[in-house]
Amino acid sequence: MDSLITAAARALAAGEPLAALKRVALRDDAPALALRGLAMAQLGDLARARELLRAATRAFGPKEPVARARCQVAEAEIALVLRDLGRPMQMLDTARTMLEAHGDRTNAAHAGYLDARRLLLIGRLDQAERMLDGLDTDALPPTSRAGYWLVAAGIAMRRIRTQPAKAAIDQAARAARETGIPSLAVEVDRASQALAAPAARLTGRNGEQLLPLAEVEAVLASDALIVDACRNAVRAGPTVIPLVSRPVLFALARVLAEAWPGDAARETLLIRAFGARHADESHRARLRVEIGRLRVAIRPLAGLTATKRGFALEPRDAGSVAILLPPEEDDHAEVLALLADGEAWSSSALALALGVSSRTVQRALDALAEGGKVESFGRGRACRWIARKEPGFPTSLLLPAPTITG
Structure with missing residues (x-):
């Protein structure tokens, strides 16, 4: 790996995407395309980031399976942010297996952490917990370590276990401070506020x-x-x-x-x-x-x-x-609870997370839109929904959770 690629990778690890782009912005070789994709993701241009990562995957070719798997993991992370829970997330397990087989402990652990986040998102708490328990936490990069503890906190909050949730948030805050990345600190602070807010x-x-x-x-x-x-x-x-x-x-x-x-x-x-x-x-x-x-x-x-x-x-x-x-009752509170995370969701992703049909979710979204509580942008399969204003409740009690039995 040449010196510019190495320097760009170090800049990305430190949360400095502009510094990384200065070194590889004009290059179109596979490693540069991958690093440019990661930099654009850090800057928030997720659509362009996805394009660059897919181009990098093609450029690496079948003779470089580890590099391709790393690109697929990065694309899955973008898909998770975009709430695109389809094909990119389905490739995650295959990519993780490939990375483990080739001894890339760090990226394999990161892939497992992303899968745990996905499972938490759709309410598969037992599976998410098993995934966390099976991770090699020592191999996780510092940024993923903060996310690991946020997933643990999310599981505890949905199970209404306050002390484990608080302990996990404290661990996430410690890991976020070690990275020095402001966006991670904001995410941890948001989780702490949700724990303290009226539930x-x-x-x-x-x-x-x-x-x-x-x-x-x-x-x-x-x-x-x-x-x-x-x-x-x-x-x-x-x-x-x-x-x-x-x-x-x-x-x-x-x-x-x-x-x-x-x-x-x-x-x-x-x-x-x-x-x-x-x-x-x-x-x-x-x-x-x-x-x-x-x-x-x-x-x-x-x-x-x-x-x-x-x-x-x-x-x-x-x-x-x-x-x-709930602090505020609504006929479609579960949909609002998912949208309260501030991300843009597709109706199909909402249906998957709630375990209902897309048509049921679409009716709920139409009703919420009429009431001025949500709004959409894009058309067709690119249509996404966001909460127009923050609901008056955190999500922990209304999001999907395991079936409770006596």
Whole structure:
């Protein structure tokens, strides 16, 4: 490798893309194209960076598999920023295997870290954690080490584990300081702010209050019966009954919790669960059926008693009942939660992250756009969506998380 290429690589490692470009801007050989692509990525011109990296991959050719794999890893990192979770990310595992086979520990570890970020993004927390655990952290470059700890913090926040999240953010801050790269420090600071920001509203007999993640964790660990509208579940202590796939039952549980220790009128239950403004006998029959299903579903935690007016919730072991809500409720809160990271998302990437169809996501985006909460740019497959203004909640409680079971 010649001296200009070496100097440009050192400049990029130090976060100085302009210094790198001064050395290789006029060169079109494969190593120079790769370094120019990395420099443009650091400067924020991701489209041009992707073009240069693809040109470098072609220029290296099949006789230089390690160099090609490094370019593919860099392209995957750009794809991750662009929320393009398709082909570039699919090449990542192959590139990592190639790098490991040829003894490139540093870039192989970086590829694993990128895959962990992708898995966190789409809510595969167990897989992301296994990927982190299997990484050779000593081989990670300093910039990737900061990102490694941010991924660990993200996993802990989505699992509502405050102390591990704080410890990981502290480690990320230490690694970011060692690099001296301002953008990394900003990313760590953003994660720290999310940890301290209001994460939920708690409503109960004592009124309503905003809670940071640490207090949410304390509430969920208490013996209170919690109707969790952030995760659509009913829970008390370690026992969790998910109702994500049963929205009618969750709506009934929420109304009953709002009325506790009193009872909820049948008319209120019909309106809130079924939207039935003028109930007839068929609505009342359906209510009886759904109440029966709810009684069976939440039997480990509470009973349901019929009253003259309607039904009442009776916790078995809990001393109180409370409802956990997002700081601001929206019918499409999960989509807003993903867009709150400030990046531009495609509808297909949002669908993958949320585990729903692209059509479902598109309907949500159209509704949010009508309300002035999101906006789009580009057309066709190049269309991307961003949040027009920051939602009033961090993402940790509303982003995809593992299915919770009792």
